[in-house]
Amino acid sequence: FSTAIAITEQPVSVSVPVGYSFTLRCRAQGRTSLQYQWFCQYQSDCHLIPGAINQDLPIIAEQTQLYTCRVNDLHRNAVFSDWVKVEVHQCVARGLPPRLWQGEPVIVLNPSEQRVEVGQPLQLQCAAMGVPAPSYQWYRNGNLLEQHKRKKLWISHTKVSDSGTYLCCASNCHGEHWTNAVDVHIGEQSQPTSLCCTLPGVRCKIALLVGNNRYQHHPNLLAPVRDVFELSHLLEHLGFQVVSLLD
Numbered sequence: 001f002s003t004a005i006a007i008t009e010q011p012v013s014v015s016v017p018v019g020y021s022f023t024l025r026c027r028a029q030g031r032t033s034l035q036y037q038w039f040c041q042y043q044s045d046c047h048l049i050p051g052a053i054n055q056d057l058p059i060i061a062e063q064t065q066l067y068t069c070r071v072n073d074l075h076r077n078a079v080f081s082d083w084v085k086v087e088v089h090q091c092v093a094r095g096l097p098p099r100l101w102q103g104e105p106v107i108v109l110n111p112s113e114q115r116v117e118v119g120q121p122l123q124l125q126c127a128a129m130g131v132p133a134p135s136y137q138w139y140r141n142g143n144l145l146e147q148h149k150r151k152k153l154w155i156s157h158t159k160v161s162d163s164g165t166y167l168c169c170a171s172n173c174h175g176e177h178w179t180n181a182v183d184v185h186i187g188e189q190s191q192p193t194s195l196c197c198t199l200p201g202v203r204c205k206i207a208l209l210v211g212n213n214r215y216q217h218h219p220n221l222l223a224p225v226r227d228v229f230e231l232s233h234l235l236e237h238l239g240f241q242v243v244s245l246l247d
Contacts, residue, residue: 004077005030013133015087016061024057026069041066061088103131104174111182118187124153126179128170140164158186207240
């Protein structure tokens with residue numbers, strides 16, 4: 001009788017500001033009538049939520065917790081839904097995101113520029129709100145970093161080749177949003193490269209690139225951020241000092 005109950009709709013993780021109201025959903029099918037009971041876990045404490053016996057669980061976000069729903073039938077068969085995470089951003093003011101927010105990703109934490117010695121660890125961090133919770137993908141110099149798909153990018157032992165311009169894309173079924181691009185300098189590349197322009201008699205070629213995808217009265221372009229990275233890489237090979245601006 002282990003297959004007597006089948007979860008047909010799993011709850012989904014969300015990432016929301018404190019005070020935000022939403023609903024977790026669970027749906028199941030069985031051979032008899034079904035009963036639902038929601039549980040939550042904060043840190044290591046897991047407990048039943050009194051009165052949470054419906055398919056839908058209304059929540060007002062207060063703190064980050066895990067949730068699951070138990071479904072049982074009249075024959076004492078029971079299954080649990082997936083555990084889902086409700087991530088609550090305490091630092092985001094009430095009223096954000098906008099009132100008409102449909103759950104698309106909203107960046108709430110951008111990575112910061114890093115200068116790291118060779119062999120030392122590198123950590124970049126970002127965060128985004130979204131319903132459902134966004135997935136993450138990091139890029140360096142416009143190239144996808146296949147192994148880095150979390151909010152935190154961690155490299156335990158850096159190499160000079162890890163230097164470059166990093167940014168992360170947060171996406172869900174409603175769209176995608178990019179963090180700010182930040183420069184990471186490893187080892188000898190941590191020295192400023194703009195000193196040549198201050199030396200008398202030395203001529204520098206400087207290129208200013210602007211990639212914009214936040215037009216008020218124009219649809220989004222296909223890949224302005226990637227275009228900026230590819231063009232900046234080409235110009236650097238041609239001897240230009242490149243300054244890139246995004247949105």
